[in-house]
Amino acid sequence: MSPMDPDPIPDEERRRIPGLIAFVSERDKNPEVYLIRPSGEELRRLTQSPAADFPIAPDPEGKALLIVSAEDDPERKLHLEQLVVQPLSGGAGIPVGPRGGRDRNASFSPDGRWIVFESDSESFSDIYRMNRDGSGLRRLTRNKEGNFEPALSPDGTQIAFVSSRDGDPEVYRMRADGTGQQRLTAFHREDWAPRWSPDGKRIAFLSDREGRTRIFIMNADGTNLSALSSSEAREGGTLGDAGAPKSPRENELEPSFSPDGARIVYITRGMGKKARVWSAHLATGKCDPLTSGAHGDESPSFSPDGRYIVFASDRAGDTDIYIMRADGTGQTRLTHTKGADWLPRWIAPGR
16 A cells, blocks of 8 residues: 555544644634544533634643633733643643733643743743643743743753854753753754754754755754655665755755654645645654645644554645545544644643
8 A cells, every 4th residue: 555545544544543633723714722533532622712722732641731811902002922832632721821912832841841932022922831730931042132932851850942142043942940041053044943853863964054944853862864764865865964965946844753753753845836745754864754745735744553554635625624544544634624624733642
């Protein structure tokens, strides 16, 4: 069976896939968060808000979801965002932290007791930490150029983030209390969107240092930098090194590690081309296409057991939520609506 085989995953197999999938739906005109089983069953609306709601990250216990609730104030010409801890059981969510023009890129600590996030409530943009209930708010960074996209290490001791303090966006890391801030990348182009490997030993990030956006990987201390892929790798070769010439045609975006850290799933998108999902095997350096590139396939991520991938696709007209096996087979549509369904997020079963 080829990766682009159209046969869907059988219902019985899908019912065994662990966890839930949260996503944004515009079926009721307003962006709201919905939940669905990988089987396509038990679809339900989670948020009931006049604001636009977007899922960010689940808590480690699988009982709540961090949401950004965004709305515009036309009279004051303001865009306002609020972080909300939304119980998966339903009901009203709990607003936490400040309300500003940008409160996002939030995640729970591994024990679920505190949250890190980015906010412009007191400055252009800085990194903050607070308790799960919103108390104990602490500003971790302080420089006028801006700090963005905090990513907690798997053990919760380190935060990777992006800072423009040295003239252009670079990847930094610091301890979870804000001390020990250290620059990890140094290039005259932009580096952003850090992602930790599950073992905390490596960091993937995006960079336009070669003229197009590409995924790079480095050790957690900034050493051993390499590009994730090359044109040769996407033809069955090996991962490229940071100094090798690359094709300028496509951007690499949305990297997401598998739970065992052995693979990264990502998309490529070129000018005039549809987004395509790929899987990079880090041990062998092989990059495999998982979708055909004939449709817009985006936002891929692995299931909690690493055997499946969820993604959004416009192959049926409107954007809907799909799943497939990790090798690209069994591409299966989960949602069927005239409004767009997008931004899927896996939620692992509770501990």
